Amino acid sequence: MPLDEYPKRCVEQLANWHQELESYKRGERIEVKPSREYASTIMNAIWTGEPSVVYGNVRNDNLIENLPQGCCVEVACLVDANGIQPTKGARCRRIWRR
Structure with missing residues (x-):
């Protein structure tokens, strides 16, 4: 993995977690994949x-x-x-x- 790739992935993952949190707060169904x-x-x-x-x-x-x-x-x-x-x-x- 290139050196600058990991921080980029961390930022993307954090953004995804924030989106999931907002969906949860709105009562939307959250798909949990195995x-x-x-x-x-x-x-x-x-x-x-x-x-x-x-x-x-x-x-x-x-x-x-x-x-x-x-x-x-x-x-x-x-x-x-x-x-x-x-x-x-x-x-x-x-x-x-x-």
Whole structure:
């Protein structure tokens, strides 16, 4: 991102927030769009037991055999009433060296 882009985005975001506030004050309906965050998906799956799959950064405890144990890996995780269960069995195409 160019150095001068971030302040510009902040100004635009602040203007959008002011517009939303004015709409709220007038009693207009405000559309809330789903985000790409996993928190609500995870909470729903744990609370209701309805299974879901998210991709999470977790400790490599024999999940990816050709990466160092204990490092952080991103894998598919099943989420349900039992909590978050990382999937196992993936392999990297090459062996990484420290």
